[in-house]
Amino acid sequence: MKLSCLRPLAALLLTLGLAACGGKASYDVSGTISNLNTDGLVLANGGDTLPVPSGKTAFTFIKRIDYGTDYNITVQTQPAHMTCGISGGSGSAGHYINISAAVTCSQNRYTVGGTVSGLTVDGLVLINGSAITTVAKDATTFTMAGSVDYGSTYAISVSAQPKGLECKVQPGTGGGTMGEANVTSVKIACNPV
Structure with a gap:
């Protein structure tokens, strides 16, 4: 019985204490x-x-x-x-x-890609660091697997050639420093060997 009477008193004292403190x-x-x-x-x-x-x-x-x-x-x-x-x-x-x-x-991270011309057979493999992308025959565009941090460098190169063709990254398009947007300007040209 005594405890049940003390609880309301303790609550009242706590409330008054808080009120006194603002x-x-x-x-x-x-x-x-x-x-x-x-x-x-x-x-x-x-x-x-x-x-x-x-x-x-x-x-x-x-x-x-x-x-x-x-x-x-x-x-x-x-x-x-x-x-x-x-x-x-x-x-x-x-x-x-x-x-x-x-x-x-x-x-922020962005993708790297571009255009492909003359690719008439399968087998073209591109690489950027550890990112590897296989480009299907008759493709006219590509986007590399993965993405690149803003301010980091990228450098696309041909890792495997398709049979009967030689594909090259066009000078001035395959590498650079990643800006604040996806790169779509890499150009790959494939020609018969």
Whole structure:
């Protein structure tokens, strides 16, 4: 019996204690960041924004939020040449002891391809690093398997020739540094041997 009377009293004292401290508990809106190696990332939580420089591995918004307030962390601006996503970035403050989202960034990747002329039989195999692509006869275009990180180099070459033909990558088209778009300018010309 005595315990059942003490519980409401303890709850009342706790409520009065919180009210004396300003009312509600408040929470940091924070989290971790992985793989951010360029500038430009801006996170948002409602109207609160936070620019995050490259190399940062954690973030905390300046504005704290009260118990029961919803939060929704989003990427307002992607960093240069990267794409970032957020997990655990939304909810209601107080359901968890800490608000801790995870921001994961990755380098933008693009494909490399182009045109083929004179390919009348099977057997043409192209290579770019470890990516190998077999081009079917009568094909007029190709796209290499895999993709290339922004800023990385690519160099297409012929790994295997089709029977009776000699295929060559046309000078000035088979290699370069990956920009911010798919490459479609590689030219392969096949001629009878």
